Amino acid sequence: MQDIENKWTEVEQAIAQEAFEKAYKREVSALVEQVRAKSHGLLALEDLWNLHDFLSAKRHEIDGKYDYDYSVLLFVFANLIKDGWLHLDELNSGQNACLRESFLNTTKK
Amino acid sequence: MQDIENKWTEVEQAIAQEAFEKAYKREVSALVEQVRAKSHGLLALEDLWNLHDFLSAKRHEIDGKYDYDYSVLLFVFANLIKDGWLHLDELNSGQNACLRESFLNTTKK
Numbered sequence: 001m002q003d004i005e006n007k008w009t010e011v012e013q014a015i016a017q018e019a020f021e022k023a024y025k026r027e028v029s030a031l032v033e034q035v036r037a038k039s040h041g042l043l044a045l046e047d048l049w050n051l052h053d054f055l056s057a058k059r060h061e062i063d064g065k066y067d068y069d070y071s072v073l074l075f076v077f078a079n080l081i082k083d084g085w086l087h088l089d090e091l092n093s094g095q096n097a098c099l100r101e102s103f104l105n106t107t108k109k
Numbered sequence: 110m111q112d113i114e115n116k117w118t119e120v121e122q123a124i125a126q127e128a129f130e131k132a133y134k135r136e137v138s139a140l141v142e143q144v145r146a147k148s149h150g151l152l153a154l155e156d157l158w159n160l161h162d163f164l165s166a167k168r169h170e171i172d173g174k175y176d177y178d179y180s181v182l183l184f185v186f187a188n189l190i191k192d193g194w195l196h197l198d199e200l201n202s203g204q205n206a207c208l209r210e211s212f213l214n215t216t217k218k
Contacts, residue, residue, distance in 0.1 A: 028154045035157060039148030045137045045171070048144060052164040059161055062154070 008070055015091060016073060023085040024066055031058060117179055124200060125182060132194040133175055140167060 008016065038051055067076060080086040088104075117125065147160055176185060189195040197213075 031154070031157060032151050035160070036148050036151055039145050042141050042145055045140075048140060048164060049168060051144070052161065052168055055157060055161040055164065059158060 019090045023080040027085045128199045132189040136194045
């Protein structure tokens with residue numbers, strides 16, 4: 001773990017941490033809104049159990065998805081970009097495109 | 110099952126069915142309101158998972174509770190009365206106090 005972490009420069013780690021938190025906050029915020037909207041349409045017991053099933057699936061998905069582990073982090077970012085929670089450009093920081101380039105090189109392989 | 114059902118007169122069965130449905134509708138309606146109210150206070154992921162835990166517990170409780178089986182129905186009613194979803198007087202129908210009396214005799218034992 002120490003070795004893998006050392007392959008990421010301090011700048012890359014800072015960009016990665018910020019991007020990870022941004023994506024997490026966006027997804028949580030969208031999920032909270034989605035559950036609030038669903039709750040307005042609740043009428044019957046079936047609606048409650050549908051909401052329960054929806055939350056079960058989301059809990060499983062989110063618990064597995066937000067794994068801040070440097071050995072898998074580029075793949076975590078790939079999924080977050082695919083799902084629209086992160087933009088590729090957010091793996092840059094100012095003039096520093098290092099993490100974006102690492103990401104593109106890794107995901108091309 | 111046929112034997113047990115035959116111990117309930119048609120009048121008792123009709124009163125029981127009506128009382129059961131009343132309690133069920135009241136509890137579902139209160140639960141829907143409770144979930145709607147909880148959803149207004151949702152802010153963070155932890156709140157969503159608390160709601161998920163709450164729905165898991167309620168689903169387990171309600172699935173086990175509303176068992177329309179004549180062999181256990183008086184005990185189902187006892188629980189519904191204890192929890193406030195049914196009033197003892199709702200086991201009467203007009204001048205007919207038969208089911209209320211059966212219930213009181215059984216639960217006294």
